Amino acid sequence: QQQVKQSPQSLIVQKGGISIINCAYENTAFDYFPWYQQFPGKGPALLIAIRPDVSEKKEGRFTISFNKSAKQFSLHIMDSQPGDSATYFCAASPNFGNEKLTFGTGTRLTIIP
Amino acid sequence: ETGVTQTPRHLVMGMTNKKSLKCEQHLGHNAMYWYKQSAKKPLELMFVYNFKEQTENNSVPSRFSPECPNSSHLFLHLHTLQPEDSALYLCASSIGLAGDTDTQYFGPGTRLTVL
Numbered sequence: 001q002q003q004v005k006q007s008p009q010s011l012i013v014q015k016g017g018i019s020i021i022n023c024a025y026e027n028t029a030f031d032y033f034p035w036y037q038q039f040p041g042k043g044p045a046l047l048i049a050i051r052p053d054v055s056e057k058k059e060g061r062f063t064i065s066f067n068k069s070a071k072q073f074s075l076h077i078m079d080s081q082p083g084d085s086a087t088y089f090c091a092a093s094p095n096f097g098n099e100k101l102t103f104g105t106g107t108r109l110t111i112i113p
Numbered sequence: 114e115t116g117v118t119q120t121p122r123h124l125v126m127g128m129t130n131k132k133s134l135k136c137e138q139h140l141g142h143n144a145m146y147w148y149k150q151s152a153k154k155p156l157e158l159m160f161v162y163n164f165k166e167q168t169e170n171n172s173v174p175s176r177f178s179p180e181c182p183n184s185s186h187l188f189l190h191l192h193t194l195q196p197e198d199s200a201l202y203l204c205a206s207s208i209g210l211a212g213d214t215d216t217q218y219f220g221p222g223t224r225l226t227v228l
Contacts, residue, residue: 034212042219042221043219044203045219046216089155093212096213098215098217099168100158106155106156
């Protein structure tokens with residue numbers, strides 16, 4: 001049973017546009033929601049994370065929107081650039097911890113000029 | 114560079130072989146993790162160590178055997194693997210286990226192929 005569902009599987013966005021990736025979870029015990037970015041040949045790197053006490057968190061061009069009642073959260077990349085082309089993973093865990101992180105299946109994002 | 118190194122970067126082994134993956138972190142972290150990354154599947158957490166003690170074993174088959182001799186080194190011993198174990202094995206480390214304050218840093222992974 002997949003506990004974190006991520007969509008879309010792949011996404012193509014024009015340079016300067018907004019990229020949106022969505023995730024939904026089932027486990028109401030989840031209280032920590034990070035997003036990771038992975039470039040080919042590299043391990044994932046933490047991009048931004050949110051806790052359920054806020055509905056939105058912004059860091060530069062990256063924003064997480066969180067809807068606790070719908071059990072959904074999304075990543076928005078504003079003014080998308082070719083350098084943002086990578087695979088993005090959402091994840092969730094209980095107890096604000098790293099021990100039981102459950103990941104989504106990933107979204108391959110391609111930014112075209 | 115993330116400060117987490119993994120060796121070898123690529124490994125091809127037969128089902129009867131015994132091999133080991135090595136992870137080393139130079140960040141002074143206390144927690145280390147093994148993950149399995151397969152194509153089109155979610156990243157799977159395998160093992161977690163904190164201060165050299167295993168805190169999580171995510172129902173991993175016994176043909177995978179972790180070892181953490183100190184907080185800087187983590188090994189994954191492999192024996193009698195199956196072709197479906199072919200994947201990218203990622204190591205990560207963090208200061209502690211608190212997700213919102215203790216960022217996980219990943220290594221580049223070992224690409225394992227089981228013939």
